Amino acid sequence: DIQMTQSPSSVSGSVGDRVIITCRASHDIESWLAWYQQKPGKAPKLLISAASSLETGVPSRFSGRGSGTDFTLTITSLQPEDYATYYCQQAKSFPYTFGQGTKLEMK
């Protein structure tokens, strides 16, 4: 199985800050990576697919980079609605494993 490791597990930031979350795969997954945002009591929401493709309607302050084993999700200029938990997921091979999540909290 491909293991997905996110870091940090939690991060704090203020409105206007830039935040970077990383995701590392235990094997090469090319660009088969998605990023999700989840708020309490809600289903996850897809932000980015194919490592860097922003979903329609997602603000441009979100961006994804990487390929192979190392990936990043960057949020530039944090907004109040961005405080949530973020997950990466690989879709290169079954099982489609998730990272453990990164909780973004208000500083």
Add this chain to the structure above:
Amino acid sequence: QVQLVQSGPEVKKPGASVKVSCKASGYTFTNYGLSWVRQAPGQGLEWMGWISTYNDDINYAQKFQGRVTMTTDTSTSTVYMELRSLRSDDTAVYYCMRTAVWGQGTTVIVSS
């Protein structure tokens, strides 16, 4: 619009089974496979398995092999996930999902 609508909450006793449904609408059902993902209270997302809605190909996470069955009903555009021999640590919200679309989640509580 594209939607996945899941069945309602369930409360089960240890050892019982639960069957959760996920009805798709707004797109051609057989064009997309569906995954099931669960989330225990306060925990992260756990991928359980995937089923093709085109040819019933299935892939289950090793952890659930032998205890889970995923099926489709193309006549009603519905996917089902049955989990057997329930334990207290199966208490979770269960989601069906397809690429960018997620169901609303189904809470399953396992308690004696």
